[in-house]
Amino acid sequence: MAEFDLLALIRELRGHQRSDVLLGMGDDAAVLRVAEGMDLVTCVDTLVAGVHFLPATPAWDLGWKSLAVNLSDLAAMGACPSWAQLALTLPNSEPIFVRDFMQGFLALAQREGVTLVGGDTTCGGLAISVTAYGLIPPGQALRRDGAQPGDHILVCGALGEAAGGLACLQADGGSKESPEVKPQQKRLVQRLQRPEPMLAAGLLLRGRASACIDVSDGLLSDLGHLCTAGDVAAELWLDALPRSEELCALFNAEEVLDLVLAGGDDYALCCTVPEALLVAVQDDLAGREIETQVIGRMVAGRGISILGSAGHTFQPRRCGYEHFKT
Amino acid sequence: MAEFDLLALIRELRGHQRSDVLLGMGDDAAVLRVAEGMDLVTCVDTLVAGVHFLPATPAWDLGWKSLAVNLSDLAAMGACPSWAQLALTLPNSEPIFVRDFMQGFLALAQREGVTLVGGDTTCGGLAISVTAYGLIPPGQALRRDGAQPGDHILVCGALGEAAGGLACLQADGGSKESPEVKPQQKRLVQRLQRPEPMLAAGLLLRGRASACIDVSDGLLSDLGHLCTAGDVAAELWLDALPRSEELCALFNAEEVLDLVLAGGDDYALCCTVPEALLVAVQDDLAGREIETQVIGRMVAGRGISILGSAGHTFQPRRCGYEHFKT
Numbered sequence: 001m002a003e004f005d006l007l008a009l010i011r012e013l014r015g016h017q018r019s020d021v022l023l024g025m026g027d028d029a030a031v032l033r034v035a036e037g038m039d040l041v042t043c044v045d046t047l048v049a050g051v052h053f054l055p056a057t058p059a060w061d062l063g064w065k066s067l068a069v070n071l072s073d074l075a076a077m078g079a080c081p082s083w084a085q086l087a088l089t090l091p092n093s094e095p096i097f098v099r100d101f102m103q104g105f106l107a108l109a110q111r112e113g114v115t116l117v118g119g120d121t122t123c124g125g126l127a128i129s130v131t132a133y134g135l136i137p138p139g140q141a142l143r144r145d146g147a148q149p150g151d152h153i154l155v156c157g158a159l160g161e162a163a164g165g166l167a168c169l170q171a172d173g174g175s176k177e178s179p180e181v182k183p184q185q186k187r188l189v190q191r192l193q194r195p196e197p198m199l200a201a202g203l204l205l206r207g208r209a210s211a212c213i214d215v216s217d218g219l220l221s222d223l224g225h226l227c228t229a230g231d232v233a234a235e236l237w238l239d240a241l242p243r244s245e246e247l248c249a250l251f252n253a254e255e256v257l258d259l260v261l262a263g264g265d266d267y268a269l270c271c272t273v274p275e276a277l278l279v280a281v282q283d284d285l286a287g288r289e290i291e292t293q294v295i296g297r298m299v300a301g302r303g304i305s306i307l308g309s310a311g312h313t314f315q316p317r318r319c320g321y322e323h324f325k326t
Numbered sequence: 327m328a329e330f331d332l333l334a335l336i337r338e339l340r341g342h343q344r345s346d347v348l349l350g351m352g353d354d355a356a357v358l359r360v361a362e363g364m365d366l367v368t369c370v371d372t373l374v375a376g377v378h379f380l381p382a383t384p385a386w387d388l389g390w391k392s393l394a395v396n397l398s399d400l401a402a403m404g405a406c407p408s409w410a411q412l413a414l415t416l417p418n419s420e421p422i423f424v425r426d427f428m429q430g431f432l433a434l435a436q437r438e439g440v441t442l443v444g445g446d447t448t449c450g451g452l453a454i455s456v457t458a459y460g461l462i463p464p465g466q467a468l469r470r471d472g473a474q475p476g477d478h479i480l481v482c483g484a485l486g487e488a489a490g491g492l493a494c495l496q497a498d499g500g501s502k503e504s505p506e507v508k509p510q511q512k513r514l515v516q517r518l519q520r521p522e523p524m525l526a527a528g529l530l531l532r533g534r535a536s537a538c539i540d541v542s543d544g545l546l547s548d549l550g551h552l553c554t555a556g557d558v559a560a561e562l563w564l565d566a567l568p569r570s571e572e573l574c575a576l577f578n579a580e581e582v583l584d585l586v587l588a589g590g591d592d593y594a595l596c597c598t599v600p601e602a603l604l605v606a607v608q609d610d611l612a613g614r615e616i617e618t619q620v621i622g623r624m625v626a627g628r629g630i631s632i633l634g635s636a637g638h639t640f641q642p643r644r645c646g647y648e649h650f651k652t
Contacts, residue, residue, distance in 0.1 A: 022365060022464075022467070023467060023469060026470070026555075027403070027469055027470050027471075028369060028399040028400075028402040028403055028470070028538075028539060028540055029367045029368055029369035029399045029400060029402070029403045029405065029458075029460075030367070030368055030369065031365050031366070031367050031403070031462065031467045032365065032366040032367075032368065033365055033366075033464075034360040034365075034366055036362075039348060039357050039358065039359055039360075040357070040358040040359070040360055040366065041355045041356070041357050041358075042355055042356055042358065042411065042443075042444070042457075042459070043354060043355035043356065043411075043444060044411045044412075044413050044444060044445060044446055044455070044457055045413075045446050046413045046415060046446050046448045046455065047448075048415060048448050048449065048450035049450075050450075051448060051449050051450055052448070073354040073355045074354075074355060076354040076355070077353070077354055077355045077357070079355070085368065085369075085370045085457065086370075087370050087371075087372045087413075087455045089372060089374055089453060117368075118368070118369060118370060119370060120370055120371050120372050120455075122372045122373075122374050122377060122378070122453075123374065123377050124374035124375075124376075124377055124451060124453055125450060125451040125453075127415060127448075127450055127451075127453060129370070129372065129413045129446075129455040131368075131370055131411065131457040132355075133368070134355075136357065138348075138359075141348070141349060141357045143349060143353055144352070144353050144354070145353075212354075213354060214354055229352075
C-alpha cells in the first residue's frame with residue numbers, strides 16, 4: 001500500500017475541510033492556524049492488533065475507534081477537537097480494508113468537525129497510531145491534579161459495557177455473526193467497537209470540574225490517577241455505581257461489579273466537581289442528555305475505598321484493566 | 327513496559343523544558359502555547375523494524391533517528407521545531423533498550439530545543455511513531471508546489487551516503503562491529519543511523535526557495551514529487567551531482583550514481599531557487615557551512631531528465647527507493 005493510494009482514497013472520501021487548515025495532506029507536513037487566543041491540546045494513542053483489539057474487529061469499527069480513543073483524551077481536557085493525523089501500519093496492501101477503515105475514521109472525523117491533515121502508511125504488523133489536536137481557551141484545560149477533599153466524583157458515560165462486550169465476543173470465539181446474539185450483546189459489542197467520545201461533557205465541565213480523566217483502563221485504575229495527581233483519596237459508594245440493564249441481563253451481580261470497576265475501554269469521563277457547583281453541572285449535563293452519575297466523593301488521605309450501603313468496606317476482586325492476550 | 331516506567335525514565339533524562347509547554351507529559355493530553363503570530367507545522371512518521379531499519383540497529387541511534395526523520399520534514403517546511411510526541415511499540419519490557427533509545431531521542435531533542443510533551447507505550451512488534459511540531463510565520467512555509475521553469479535545483483546535505491551505509495551493513499551481514507571496518511564505512515553508517523535534519527538550511531530557504539522537499543526516498547523519487555506538484559519538469563546535470571569521497575572510495579562509479587540518484591534515507595533538502603536569488607542563497611548557506619550543490623534546473627514539461635556534459639541524456643538504472651526486506 002503506497003502512501004499515495006491512501007491519499008487518493010482520502011481525497012475521495014473526505015468531506016468539508018476546515019478553513020484553519022492552511023496546508024493539508026500531500027506535503028512534508030501540515031500547516032495549521034491556531035485561532036487567536038486559543039491554546040493547542042494534543043495527544044497520541046496507538047492501537048495494536050491482538051493487544052487493543054481482537055484481530056476479527058471490522059475495519060470500519062477500527063477506523064472509528066482509533067480516532068474515538070484520541071478524541072476521548074481531548075474530551076477529558078475539555079478541548080474542542082480540530083485536526084488529526086493517522087499513522088497506519090499494515091501487513092500488506094489491502095485496499096478493501098483501508099477503504100472500510102477510512103470510512104469509519106472519517107465518519108467520526110466529519111461528525112466532530114475534525115480534518116485529517118496528514119499521515120503515514122507503513123508495512124508491518126497491524127497497528128494504528130493517531131495524533132489528535134484540539135483547541136482550548138488559556139487556563140481552562142481540565143487537568144488530573146486538581147481534586148480536593150469534599151469534591152464529588154462524577155462519571156459521564158457508561159462503565160463496564162465495553163468490557164462486557166469483549167467478554168461476549170471472547171465467549172463467542174470472536175465470531176462476527178453468531179445466530180443467537182441477543183440485543184443486549186449487540187449493544188455491549190457496539191460500546192466496545194464504536195465508543196463515543198464524551199466531547200460535549202468535556203466542554204460543559206470546563207471551568208467547573210476540579211479534575212478530569214478519561215476512563216480507558218478501568219474506573220479504579222483511572223480514578224487512582226486522579227487521587228495520585230491530586231494527593232487525595234476517593235470514597236466510592238457501592239450502590240451508586242451505574243450498572244446498565246444490558247450488563248445485568250448478561251452477567252451476574254459480582255461479574256457486573258468487576259466490569260464496572262475494572263473493565264477497560266469505557267471512554268467515559270471521570271471527574272471531580274466542587275459541592276457548590278454540583279447541581280448546576282448535573283442540570284447542564286442532563287439538559288444535553290448525557291448519562292451522568294455521582295459515584296462518590298474525594299476525601300483526605302490516599303487510595304480508593306468502596307463503601308456499601310450498610311457502611312461496610314467492599315473489597316473489589318480486580319483493580320485494573322489488563323490488555324487481553326490472544 | 328508500563329507507561330509510567332517510561333515517564334519516570336524521561337523525567338530523569340530530560341533537560342530544559344520550553345516555557346510554551348503549559349502542561350506536559352502525565353495528563354490525558356499536552357497543552358501548548360503557539361506563539362502569537364505563528365502557525366503550527368506538524369507531521370508524523372513511523373519507523374518499523376525490518377522495514378525502515380535493520381533489527382540490529384543500536385537503540386541509541388534508533389531514538390535519534392526516529393526524531394531526526396520528523397525534524398527533517400519540519401526542515402523541509404522551513405519550520406522551527408518546538409515539541410514532539412512519541413508512540414513506542416515494543417515486543418516486551420526492555421528497560422535497557424528503552425533507556426538507550428530515550429537517550430538518543432532526547433540528545434537530539436535537547437540540541438534542537440524540542441520538548442517531549444507526551445506519548446504512549448504499547449506492546450507489539452517494534453515500531454516507533456513520532457509526531458513533531460514546529461512553528462512558522464504565516465505564509466512562509468516551504469511547499470512542494472511552487473517550482474517554476476528557470477529555477478535552479480539545489481541540494482543541501484549529502485546524497486547516497488546513507489544508502490551506501492546500508493549496503494556496507496548488509497554486505498557485512500549486519501554485524502555491529504566488524505574488525506576491518508574502514509573509516510569511510512563508519513562515516514556512511516553514521517549517515518544512515520544518525521541523520522542530521524537540515525533545520526538551519528530550511529530556515530535560510532524561507533521566503534526564497536520556490537519549492538522544497540526532504541529527500542527520504544531517493545533524489546529522483548522526491549524531486550519527482552516537486553515536478554508533479556508544480557506541474558513542471560526537471561533537468562539534472564550529471565557532472566554536478568555530489569559524489570562524496572567516502573562513496574567513491576567504496577563503490578564503483580556506476581554504483582555511486584545509483585546511490586546518489588535513488589538511495590533512500592538521505593534527509594537532505596532538495597529545493598528550487600529563482601535565478602535572481604541563487605547567489606545570495608548560496609552565500610548564506612556557505613556562511614553557515616551547509617554543504618550545498620546546484621544540480622540542475624526546472625524546465626517546462628514533465629518528468630526528470632539527466633544530462634551528461636556532452637549533452638547526451640543519461641538513463642538511470644534505478645528510479646526510486648524501495649524499503650529493504652530482511
